[in-house]
Amino acid sequence: MQVLGGDPEIQVVGEAKDGLEAIQLTESLKPDLVTMDIFMPNMDGLEATKEIMFRFPTPIILVTSSQRAREVESSLASLGNGALDIIEKPIGPFAPKFQDSSTRLIATVKAMSKVKVIRHWRNPNAAPPLKPADARSSLKSGDFQTSRSVRPKILAIAASTGGPAALQALLSQLPQEFPLPVLIVQHITQGFTEGLASWLGTSSRLEVKVGKQGEALMPGRVYVAPDNLHMGVTELGSISLSSIDAIRGFRPSGTFLFESVARAFGPATLAVILTGMGEDGLTGLHAVRRSGGRIIAQDQSTSVIFGMPGAAVAAGIVDVVLPLGDIAGKIISLVPMT
Structure with missing residues (x-):
């Protein structure tokens, strides 16, 4: 509250003591954005998020100081219900990371307040399906370049804001017999990566885990980049982790992953760039393009x-641009099941 109120470009219009009051104030004050804690009396942040996104969709970011398993699980479930991001709560002016966490919170609030959100349904099965892609979704007539006949051997994905829910939707559509290893870079608050992998695994037929140094890549297994480390691959087909400096502010970085996969797999690379703020992954996607790999953008x-997919689209290096609901089908069409 004090951190946000101290910024001259942010006006704090209300403060709720619990989830029920958060719903009431959101309805009456119609704020540009809601910051939501998870554990509150009477109604927690998970239920409040679900109700707000059903009744009067409003951008919501989760602000948490805890990395307990239960809070991680509830926070990720809230992302599935329409919350946009999880941000570390500044815990006091004398804490070592106070300035960094305050700066990130303010920047995120300003960026997310401009996001247009859609209604989320109480029963996910009742939500209207995404419209299928049409010819206008593709940047090139005829879809992927027909001259590239090399079958993909690896799938690399990068995402940021909105990514957890997008990843959940994509992975849930891949079949159990999916034959490629899948590597993921998702920008998320430190301490939430293990929970993210576990949460994604509950809705996927594939095994989802946090990648480990030297681990052999296995078909049909999903590897999520660990906290504060870049993740790449070796030409021998194993995971390589690195603590080199952040790339344009990110560690793990989508660019690091894409460049590494392009070096190791060349034209057999299939890269997907999903929702996210900024341009992480763009330089790496240029490497994928030069190597002859394929690129799909949300x-x-x-x-x-x-931001992230838009930067790749603007650079003219994307093969096809698809609604989220069509990306898994496109991937499957490129990777025949054997």
């Missing part, structure tokens, strides 16, 4: 933030 209409 479209603007289904992206929470079109």
Whole structure:
């Protein structure tokens, strides 16, 4: 509250003591954005998020100081219910990371307040399906370049804001017999990566785990980049982790992953860039393009933030732009099941 109120560009219009009051104030004050804690009396942040996104959709970011398993699980479930991001709560002016966490919170609030959100349904099965892609979704007539006949041997994905829910939707559509290893870079608050992998695994037929140094890549297994380490691959087909400096502010970085996969797999690389703020992954996608690999980008209409995929689209290096609901089908069409 004090951190946000201290910024001249942010006006704090209300403060709720619990989830029920958060719903009431959101309805009456119609704020540009809600910051939501998870554990509150009467109604927790998970239920409050679900109700707000059903009744009067409003950008919501989760602000937490805890990394307990239960809070991680509830926070990720809230992302699935429409919350946009999880941010570390500044815990006091004398804490070592106070300035960094305050700066990130303020920047995120300003960026997310401009996001247009959609209604989320109480029963996910009742939600209207995403519209299928049409010819306008592709940057090139005829879809992927027909001259590239090399079958993909690896799938690399990068995402940021809105990514956990997008990843959940994509992975849940891949079949159990999916034959490629899948590597993921997702920007998320430190301490939440193990919980993210576990949460994604509950809705996927594939095994989802945090990648470990030297681990052999296995078909049909999903590897999530660990906290504060870049993740790449070796030419021998194993995971390589690195603590080199952040790339344009990110560690793990989508660019590091894409460049590494392009070096190791060349034209057999399949890269996917999903919703996210900024341009992480762009330089790495240029490497994928030079190597002859294929690139899929999530479209603007289904992206929470079109920054990362939009940068790749603007650079003219993407093969096809698709709504989120069509990406898994496109991947499967390129990777025949054997």
